[in-house]
Amino acid sequence: METMPTSAAALAPPLASHPPCSDSAWSAFQHINRSRRAVRHFDAAPLPDADVEAVLREALLAPSSNNSQPYVIHWLRDPAVLHAAAAACRNQRAARSASALLVFVAAPRFARDTLALFRDSLDSSPELSPQSRAYHCKQCKAAATFLRLAPSFLWTPLYLLLTALFPSLTLLPLGPQGIRNWAARNALFAAQTALLAASARGLDSCPMEGFNPRKLARLLGLQRGDVIALVLALGRRNPDARLEPRWRRPFSTAIQIS
Numbered sequence: 001m002e003t004m005p006t007s008a009a010a011l012a013p014p015l016a017s018h019p020p021c022s023d024s025a026w027s028a029f030q031h032i033n034r035s036r037r038a039v040r041h042f043d044a045a046p047l048p049d050a051d052v053e054a055v056l057r058e059a060l061l062a063p064s065s066n067n068s069q070p071y072v073i074h075w076l077r078d079p080a081v082l083h084a085a086a087a088a089c090r091n092q093r094a095a096r097s098a099s100a101l102l103v104f105v106a107a108p109r110f111a112r113d114t115l116a117l118f119r120d121s122l123d124s125s126p127e128l129s130p131q132s133r134a135y136h137c138k139q140c141k142a143a144a145t146f147l148r149l150a151p152s153f154l155w156t157p158l159y160l161l162l163t164a165l166f167p168s169l170t171l172l173p174l175g176p177q178g179i180r181n182w183a184a185r186n187a188l189f190a191a192q193t194a195l196l197a198a199s200a201r202g203l204d205s206c207p208m209e210g211f212n213p214r215k216l217a218r219l220l221g222l223q224r225g226d227v228i229a230l231v232l233a234l235g236r237r238n239p240d241a242r243l244e245p246r247w248r249r250p251f252s253t254a255i256q257i258s
């Protein structure tokens with residue numbers, strides 16, 4: 001009797017080996033990573049839509065828990081909307097001078113949307129074997145159960161007790177707060193990917209958590225339960241922009257090898 005594989009990897013076609021690391025790929029990555037700075041003074045000139053769209057398309061390739069992608073990214077480019085959003089970002093100069101703002105909004109409802117879209121895609125993917133389809137349908141059912149039960153308020157007393165006793169359980173995706181944290185955590189992978197993509201595209205950026213969530217949520221017409229994980233300012237640096245020399249904790253302090 002055929003048994004159900006225990007992971008999607010068992011069903012997928014064999015993966016070609018990772019392209020070998022070339023000196024040029026590594027130096028390109030270092031260049032992109034090291035050129036990314038938190039720039040707080042942009043020239044405010046409009047950016048070509050193609051550049052922002054390219055950055056967003058790379059951001060959408062970020063990993064997420066069970067590929068749930070529990071977020072949407074609001075792309076603000078209209079001058080009036082940008083102006084209002086900058087006010088909600090405490091009028092920080094990075095927000096005031098940005099050419100575009102990306103707002104990463106997370107919530108379990110987006111994971112439910114992902115699930116519905118993925119389920120539809122299973123029906124319209126002729127290349128999937130019946131075995132693969134059955135496997136993914138089963139996984140979808142498990143994910144749907146998780147997304148139905150995990151946000152319940154009923155977990156809250158248990159969650160509070162458990163995390164008081166064992167603080168390391170704080171990030172458990174249980175209860176309304178736990179599941180919102182989980183969604184926001186996933187959104188931040190997309191935000192980080194966008195930061196590096198912007199750098200690779202020759203754009204400057206500034207990640208911002210200094211915003212008024214209620215004001216911004218009202219401006220964007222967000223639903224109750226949506227959380228804003230991060231706002232990202234995009235643009236090209238103003239010639240007068242100032243950058244402090246970069247400082248990081250020493251490797252020996254930040255990296256613990258065992």
Ligand SMILES: Cc1cc2nc3c(=O)[nH]c(=O)nc-3n(C[C@H](O)[C@H](O)[C@H](O)COP(=O)(O)O)c2cc1C
Pocket residue numbers: 036037038039040092094206207208209210211230246
């Ligand atoms: C989660 C997060 C929130 C941040 N919030 C702000 C912010 O509200 N305003 C700001 O000017 N910079 C903000 N920053 C930028 C940091 O200050 C900056 O990344 C840090 O000083 C290191 O500098 P670098 O990015 O140029 O290497 C934030 C960065 C992160 C990751």
